[in-house]
Structure formats: C-alpha cells, structure tokens
Amino acid sequence: MVDVHLVCAENRHLYEDAIDQHHRIRRDIYIGEQRWRALVDRDGREVDQFDYKQAIYLLGLEPDGTVVSGTRLLPSSRPTLMSAVFPETAALRGMPDGPDVLEWTRFFVVASRREEGRLAQAGGAVLCAMLEYCLEEGVRTMRAVGEAWWMPRVMGLGWRPRPLGLPVEHDGYTLAGFAWDPTEETLAATRAVYGISRPCLVRRGVRAGRCPEVAHGLHG
C-alpha cells in the first residue's frame, strides 16, 4: 500500500530525493509518453514555471521511498496552468479563486503501477490523500484544466465537476476547465470506488494549516 506524503516549502528539505524522483517521472510521462510539446526536458527532469515554492506536492511513496504516483496543487492566487496558459477553458463561467481555492495539476501514476483497464491503487491513494488534505485545510473549491475525456471518470469518482467553459483544442488534445467542491461525501465515494478504507495522507514536519497560501487564507 502506498502512503501519500505532503510536501511543501516547510518540509521540502525532508523530501529532496522524492521531489527529484518525481521530476524525473514527470519527464518520462509528459515528455516521453505524452509528448507535450510545450514542456522542456531539463537534464532528464520536467520542471515548469509553476514549480514555485508555494506549490504543494502529494507524492505516493512505497516503503523504500520509491515514488510511484503523485500530483501538484497550486494556489489560485499565483499563476497557474488555467490562469496563465489556458484561461479560455474558463471563459464562460470564470475561474473560481481565493485563498481557499487550489488548482489540481500533474496527476500521474508510474507506468509499472498502472493496472490495465482497472483503476490503479497508487493513483487512488493520491486522489484520496488530496481530498483528505482539502478537508483538513478548509479548501472550498478545486479547479483544473484536463483532457475533456477525463470528466466522466471524475464524475464516476463521485465528484461533481462544474464546467467552466467550452472544451479547447490544443496540440492534438481537447482540454476542458472544470471545478468541484471537495466534501466528506466526495472522499467517501472516492474511497469506495478504489476500495480504500484508511486515510492515505502522511504529514511529516508540517501540521495542518502550515502550508503557505492556504494557511494564509485560513489563519491570516
């Protein structure tokens, strides 16, 4: 079973190796497999303009420290994929923003942990940990730019995505902007779909309410 570790500026020094593994995995997946042309291979790693110090990472680690899955959350007060690159995906309804709104980006599962035709447990752990994090931190709304065909899958997890604009064709992909509210029900539904019955989020060296930006909204 994969534990999902929260990594942000406050505890990043504990996870330098895991963060580096994750940048290498992102290169393999987004540049190697998916061939996103906008991305740059930086010495075997994929790092973009949104890997700033306020970014929050959730990394699925095996007991020996191997990264097998993960995602990145961005504060909506900073530049994000949606606000800086694809604002037209939210042209109709506008982007939700504020200290209690995060943007979901770079959700991945390493190839060896994907399960043909089935939901990958390593990915489910990350999604459940993300919802746990949102509930603990008081995140009201999540938003995302993703491939449009993901929307029925997200709905199948029990999330209720709201479309923010018409789908946009880009570089051979059809992208859609959507938002949803993380709730206890969403977490329960997602756990049920994956057959996960325990909390997945691990905090080392950082208490709830101590990540930048989100903490600012809650406590400042």
Next chain:
Amino acid sequence: MTIDADFAQVRTAFDLMDTLDRFQTGDELRDALLGFLRGFGVTHFTITQLPQPRERLGPHMILSHWPQAWLAHYDRNRYYRHDPVGRHCFATLDPFLWAHAPIDVGAQPLAARVMGEAAEHGLAEGICIPIHDVAGFQAVFSAAGERLELSPNARRAVHLLAYYAHGAALRLARRRRSGPRAALSPRERDVLTWLAAGQTLGQVGATLGISDATATTHLRRAREKLGTSNATHTVVEALRQHEIRL
C-alpha cells in the same frame, strides 16, 4: 448562425448541465435533452454501453429515444459488429461525426449497408461522443437526425453535455433497478464471469470445482439480487453494473 444565437445555445447547454442532476425520471431527462438537441436537427439519441462485437446493442442502452423498428432490425441482423460508428468509438477519445467514421470493408463488410439503412430510418447524420468511465468501460452518446446543424461551438457544448447526460442517465438507471440491493458474493461473480466468457453452467461448475446444482444456485441468487429474468440478462446486467468484467 449568428454569434449571438450561437452564444445563447451554449448558455442554454450550460444551464441544462447544471440541472440534469435534479431530474427524477428517465422520461424527464430524455425530454429535456431532446428539447435542447432538436435545435440542431437532432430527432433521436441514445446513451449506451458498447458491448462486444457479437452482442446485441439494445440490452446495453441506458437511456434512449431511438427508432424502435430500426433497433429491432439492427439487433436481429447483428449489425452492431458491422457498424463503423460503433467501431470508431474504440479508436478515438474525441467526438466525431458519423460521416467521419472510417469504413473498413475488410473488417466490416456490411458497414455501408448499415449506414444506408440507418439513413432510411431517419438517422442520416449523427454525432458521437465516446465515453470512458472510471472502470475503463466504454459507452457512447450518439445523436442523429435527417440533417444536423452544429456550429463548432454547438459541437463543443454538445460534447460536454453528453458527459453530464451519461452521468445523469447512469444515476437514474441505478436507482430504477436497485434501491439498495444486496451485493453479489464473490462466488456469484465467478459464476457470472465464466458465463460471460461463453461457458455453459456445466462447464462453469467444472471450472470452479462445484456441482452443477451449486452453480445453478449461485446464478439464481444473482438473478434475484439483480432482478433479472434469465442467465443472459443477468450477465448483461452484472456487466452493466460493473459487478463483473469480461
């Protein structure tokens, strides 16, 4: 189509997506979708799971307004395995017009005939939105009529709407069938899985190392839980509810 009219249709589509969750019956949902889609020349639509090539399509439909005579003719002749539109759903993630589904005469000798006869039943032009659900099962939203008029923005709006329609139709179908029902036992799932693979009940018993009578009992219990009428119906229903996979 003026820009303003185009924009008004997109707005209407988004408003409709917001409300689909509230419909209580399949009829309400069907009427609301048709009411909107008629503006683009759509007279019929179906939201359906995509079965294996040798199967009938009708039992896999989730919510439809589809010509009865055409569906009966289509299933009687096993046209699904010759249908280029159904086939193309497995080749793309993006919406496509029926006319753009490639015809491969080698793989589907009757493809042109299927499309021609569909046109005779009022389904001359159509649009498909393939849907991949969370368990990797495949479904499609397909809408058709004599002549479709879809601007690029209308197509994009229908694309999104299809996902919401599929979600709402699944929710209603589950509620209609079930109420809270007892889950299938692992053994009941085993029996249905082997039946789905084409084994007879006798073979299933041998495979699982249980008697014919026990296999029959597992099937009967599964049938009672799913509210189905016979073995085939039970297998289809178990597949559709994602209790088993092929």
